[in-house]
Amino acid sequence: MSQSLSTDILIVGGGIAGLWLNARLRKLGYATLLVESAGLGGGQSLKSQGIIHGGAKYALHGALTGASEAIADMPRRWREALAGGGELDLSGVRLLSDAHYLWSPGSLAGNLTSFFASKAVRGRVDQVKGEQLPPALQHPRFKGKVYRLAELVLDVPSLIARLAELADGSLLAGHAIAPLYEGSELAGLRVDGREIRARRIVLGAGAGNAGLLAGLGLKQPRQQLRPLHMVLVKGRGLKPLYAHCLGGGPKPRITVTSHPAADGQWVWYLGGDIAEADGVARDEAAQIAAAQEELRRLLPWIDLSDARWATLRVDRAEPAQSGLTRPDNAFLAEQGRLLVGWPTKLALAPDLADRVVASLERDGIAPGSHAPLPELPRPPLAQPVWEELLP
16 A cells, blocks of 8 residues: 655755755745655756855856846855854855855956956955965966955755755655646655655756656746766865856856865866867867866966866756756746746755745745654765766
């Protein structure tokens, strides 16, 4: 006989978006259950660079864009949570860097871009020199300019672990997911033989949303995938660096974040323009060669003699946009009891939760009374990508 459960909100997807929403709803008194088919954070979340953007990246032409304005308040909200006094208690999550940086390699175009970006973000950028520079740029041969952004960089594995703690017993490892109807109305989901009824069902599974929607017989909302070809490099000569290297274009020439590996070495994770159109078209060997040449040009004093390299292809899952453009905000679509969401960026997970909470309040869905959940099989924490690719 199948197990029958009930809850206020059933969430599918155990990345940062789903886990943040789960914790936020539980703090508001809702009964929740979150289903994850693999490891927590193992989709896009642990492939992100952990940057809590505040918008400067989207203002490199000197004018604030819609994306810049939409994301501007995210660093403050995340900082409050990290301090234990925000909408969630994320105290104990490892902060890799209290700031992210805009870095010009010294070219005229790069310097001008830095200057206009600093003006556009209205005081959210300060130039730094000397000992204030990131460790990897504290070298006599560095002649560029560096601006400090009021943005932070998180250790995503520790963030996933903390959000999983806040979930308490509301996590369920589940693989076979099918709709559960009562008459013609979607009442919940069948998960590995369990019948789970819920007042609202939230699909927050990133790229997995497309398959979940297909399983429900739905064609809307449509999903788009924007590909990246990221580069990872690990070596004893690496020092911490969290920065966008600017050229003259609308995107960072290269974005570097640094992540501590289990063996004590640093791993640089390289994104930005190098990981986009041309990088996506390259095979692994060509992409590594391009990254090696770029680092030699930009940071010739960094010792890469013992470095090990790998690449990672990432599909950024988002609601479909005209021309495959990047959405400005988190996205939520509503179809009766079903809510379908994409945060579109790690930093916007609180924005997605805001939209779900607003939907519940508008529809009069207050916390209800449900029997306590039994002990359930719990999904594991996924491994960081650098531990898998560069052990």
